[in-house]
Amino acid sequence: MTSRILVLVIASDSPAHYVEMQAVWRESVKRQCVNRFDIWFVKAKPERLWIGDIVNDGPLSDIVEFDREAMTIFVKGEETYIPGILNKTIEAIRACHLTADIRACHLTADMGALGGLFDYIWRTNLSSVLDFQGLLDYVDSSSLRSCGESRCSYDGESLRSYDGESLRSYDGESLRSYDGESLRSCGESRCSYDGESLRSYDGESLRSYDGESLRSYDGESLRSYDGESLRSYAGYIGTSVDGYNFASGAGFLMSQNVVDYLIDNERLLMRDVIDDVAIGKLLEPRFGLVHIDRCWVDGSLINCSSNIFHFRCETYKHERTIEFMNCALNYICERRSK
Secondary structure, X not given: OOOOEEEEEEOOOOOHHHHHHHHHXXXXXXXOOOOOEEEEEEEEEOHHHOOHHHOOOOOOOOOEEEEOOOOEEEEEOOOOOOOHHHHHHHHHHHHHOOOHHHHHHHOOHHHHHOOOOOOEEEEEEOOEEEOHHHHHHHHOOHHHOOOHHHOOOOOOOEEEOOOOOEEEEOOOOOEEOOOOOEEEOOOOOOOOOOOOEEXXXXXXXXXXXXXXXXXXXXXXXXXXXXXXXXXXXXXXXXXXXXXXXXXXXXXXXXXXXXXXXXXXXHHHOOOOOOHHHHHHHHHHHXXXXXXXXXXXXXXXXXXXXXXXXXXXXXXXXXXXXHHHHHHHHHHHHHHHHO
């Protein structure tokens, strides 16, 4: 498999040691193979500093702007713990998130510059270090895939239905029916961006954004969030809150259809709790939660097993965090060079 992963690193420039942590992340990107990753810091930018498309390297938006050189997605607003981190997470995901229908009709050069399609999102924080190859090995393993090769193709040609027939093309020309006949080219009438629905060809609602279902032409469910397709919500399991498990915000994984569900049901997120708890309360009842182990770095890393790819480097008041981040990066690079 050749999974593509979007990495979103929650960040800010204050206090000063956060800037040093960003430098370690940039060094990590230089020293590791990241060909199948798209990596962004996610920061807030106050409205008084908002300049819109002046430095924007992505689709125009009055909420989010992209700065490719700085590896940064800026989200309009103030830096806050609650609900700021959750807001940054959701808006960054929404900005990068292209559903299959929108890809087929609106894949543009701007979107391609952002890395295009992705299979997973890894949401993490500044004081973690990631073994990129280790994460790829994990997501490419059979344990996360329930449908095998017939699930879908991300090769730029087509998405495959579960019976192996072509479901929709990526050539920008047409959506294919199951019998191979052309349904509709990608004109303006094929889909709307009004936030309400994608219209079917007879004018009826094809896709509902109410978080309940995607409609097929006969009104039956077209896509299930918890069905046979690629599905995973995974991370280091935090302490249960109100009976719900959640993946620690230091690093958690979401597959594409889990992201679909998160965005479609954003209105249900609790905004008065920390981001990882809010996301876990929404996702865990629907998808369950797969545990991913991690290594707490203490300067030696002698207790880290070979299959660990997430290294947690936070120390008290960040007194040694940067030191431990560099230690973890050197350990990863040495391990990969053998």
